[in-house]
Amino acid sequence: MSLEGKALLFVVSGPSGVGKSTLCRHILQDIPEIRLSVSCTTRSPRSGETDGKEYRFIPEKEFREKIEEHAFAEWAEVYGRLYGTPWKELEQAPGVHTDILLDIDVQGARQVMQTLKKAVTIFILPPSLETLRTRLAGRGTDSAEEQSRRFQKSQDEMKNYSEYQYTIRNETLEQAIEELRAVIVAERVKTAHLEPAQVFR
Ligand code: ADP
Numbered sequence: 001m002s003l004e005g006k007a008l009l010f011v012v013s014g015p016s017g018v019g020k021s022t023l024c025r026h027i028l029q030d031i032p033e034i035r036l037s038v039s040c041t042t043r044s045p046r047s048g049e050t051d052g053k054e055y056r057f058i059p060e061k062e063f064r065e066k067i068e069e070h071a072f073a074e075w076a077e078v079y080g081r082l083y084g085t086p087w088k089e090l091e092q093a094p095g096v097h098t099d100i101l102l103d104i105d106v107q108g109a110r111q112v113m114q115t116l117k118k119a120v121t122i123f124i125l126p127p128s129l130e131t132l133r134t135r136l137a138g139r140g141t142d143s144a145e146e147q148s149r150r151f152q153k154s155q156d157e158m159k160n161y162s163e164y165q166y167t168i169r170n171e172t173l174e175q176a177i178e179e180l181r182a183v184i185v186a187e188r189v190k191t192a193h194l195e196p197a198q199v200f201r
């Protein structure tokens, strides 16, 4: 299966609390013609999250039905909950050239690498494990038990970095946003992404 048209697919992955959604939020504000793929999840909304914006929050039964219907481009169980990218999120209306940003875990990213060969993959690393722990706690959205569960998995997740085309260390937000922006801009001007009809217009 391949993506229709010229849309580029940017996969941002890395351990929980590393800053993926913060970075994606900034990119969506700063760069034109890019949108977020809204995943389905069985986890509960955090305060401030709106159904249909950060995620579609659905019951596990509905999620499992969608798996049966092959509605997901990828899905995974992450920290005890189900998360998946609906194929519909990757579809483009005819004539629309909007790139797509996926904020997904390492299991999902591996599936995307296999099925959507032209995906651009970016791994986000923390400045250090200690900083990752502090950021997970500082976010204030998860219980101490949930933070610890996520932190325990982070070192295993980080071992996957070498499968990705780009690696960005999220030290300061400013620097990490700039690097992510640079990746997106560079990918957009790759000759391989140019269609002959656009050269002689
Ligand atoms: P993820 O989406 O990877 O789970 P978040 O984007 O929710 O991570 O970030 C986790 C916490 O770390 C948030 O409180 C966020 O504001 C903070 N954060 C993200 N990037 C930085 C950074 N470069 N410096 C300091 N804090 C950061």
Ligand code: 5GP
Binding pocket: 013, 014, 015, 016, 020, 039, 040, 043, 074, 075, 076, 078, 083, 084, 085, 103, 104, 105, 106, 107, 108, 109
């Ligand atoms: P959170 O619960 O903190 O929003 O997300 C937990 C993890 O699930 C993060 O690593 C996030 O990137 C990942 N995630 C979010 N949506 C998807 C998805 O559609 N598929 C997969 N595989 N992971 C996802």
